[in-house]
Amino acid sequence: MRASVSLVLLLLTPLASAAHASPADSDIVVRADVARSEIERILNADNLDTEQLSPQDVADLLASIPRGRAPDDFWQAYQIHVDAWVHLAELTDGEMDEGDDVPPEALDNAEGAINLTFDLVESIARSYGAKIPIPIGEVRRMA
Secondary structure, eight states: OHHHHHHHHHHHHHHHHHTTOOOOSHHHHHHHHHHHHHHHHHHHHHOOOTTTSOHHHHHHHHHTSOOTTOOHHHHHHHHHHHHHHHHHHHHHTTOSOTTOOOOHHHHHHHHHHHHHHHHHHHHHHHHTTOOOOOOHHHHHHHO
């Protein structure tokens, strides 16, 4: 299963370098405001209480978030993150043949891929100046 984490890292490498591009002219600055607001919209819709939902429910909800005018680099990274949730859902929601036990390391790798892919999503979001919402699970625990 380390191969799947390595594959995720390989897919994310071009996106990480794209996240560090800087605006070259004033026209891009105007687009950056739109990009920032679109990223924030997506991140707010993404802010689910994953402790209260099944991985399949999370994957379905994330997949239903429309792209809008989100920038390509952010959207590509976000789709990889959604795919990581889909993979976890497949492992936990019976997509495997009955009688197959999911190895614990497969679950650990799938959860690690979710965290890793979201770290990149968050990094790209920050490069656009987007505010990252406090995870709803943390807000619930603080109340």
